[in-house]
Each structure stands twice: as structure tokens, then as C-alpha cells.
Amino acid sequence: MALAAGDLANRPERLERLVIGTGESMLGVSVREHQLETGQSYRLVIEATGMQECAWVAPGFFKNAWLRKVEVGNVEIKAPTLTELEFEREGEAELFFVPIRPGTYEWACAGLEERGVSGTFVVQ
Numbered sequence: 001m002a003l004a005a006g007d008l009a010n011r012p013e014r015l016e017r018l019v020i021g022t023g024e025s026m027l028g029v030s031v032r033e034h035q036l037e038t039g040q041s042y043r044l045v046i047e048a049t050g051m052q053e054c055a056w057v058a059p060g061f062f063k064n065a066w067l068r069k070v071e072v073g074n075v076e077i078k079a080p081t082l083t084e085l086e087f088e089r090e091g092e093a094e095l096f097f098v099p100i101r102p103g104t105y106e107w108a109c110a111g112l113e114e115r116g117v118s119g120t121f122v123v124q
Contacts, residue, residue: 011041012042012096013040015036016031017030017045018030018044019031019047020054020117021050027116027117032120033119039099040099043094043096044095044097045092045094046085046093047091049090050091053088054086054112055084055086055109057107058106058121059083060105062081062083064099065097068096070095070096071094072092072094103123104120105121
């Protein structure tokens with residue numbers, strides 16, 4: 001019998017903000033890896049500096065996490081899954097989710113992976 005370490009009765013744990021478009025090249029990211037636990041509720045702010053267009057994708061992760069909602073400005077988006085977050089300019093989105101399956105899942109700005117605009121979610 002598998003047991004999750006997380007507790008959905010607790011408030012979502014805030015993860016370190018993920019900023020995309022940092023450094024001299026404007027292709028840097030503030031965090032390359034987030035360590036997560038199955039069954040734990042999280043909130044993650046993804047911020048784009050606007051210096052580089054970014055179609056943020058994490059297909060494996062989205063298939064293995066329960067997405068509670070996405071907040072953008074004063075709007076809450078409630079959907080069962082997510083394909084991508086497209087940042088054409090500066091802005092931010094806040095994701096509320098619960099990982100449901102252990103594994104290592106990659107995220108990236110589509111087309112910019114080779115230039116280092118990528119990272120991972122490691123789910124225990």
C-alpha cells in the first residue's frame with residue numbers, strides 16, 4: 001500500500017517563484033528544480049520578465065498532477081489539465097496543484113530548451 005507524504009487538509013505550500021528571462025542573455029531561469037511530494041498541495045508563481053517570449057510547457061508533469069486552478073490577474077481558471085502557458089510579454093501566473101505520481105518531470109519554454117530555458121519537477 002502506497003502512502004502519500006502530503007496532506008490535502010493543509011494550505012498549499014508556496015514554492016520558490018520561477019522567474020523566466022533572467023541574466024545577461026535574458027534566457028536564464030531563477031530555479032532549475034523543485035522538489036515535491038505526492039499528495040501535497042502546492043502553489044507556484046511563474047513570472048516572465050518579458051525579455052523573451054515563452055510558451056511554458058510541462059506535459060509529463062501536467063499528466064501526473066491534479067490541477068486545482070490557475071490564477072492570472074483577477075481571473076481564476078479552473079480546468080482539468082493544462083497544455084501551456086504562453087507569455088508574450090512580462091506577466092505572471094500562479095498554479096495551484098497536487099502531484100499524484102512520483103517521477104522526474106521536465107518543463108521548458110518550447111523551442112528554448114537547447115538554450116537552457118528548462119528545469120524539472122522531482123516528485124517523491
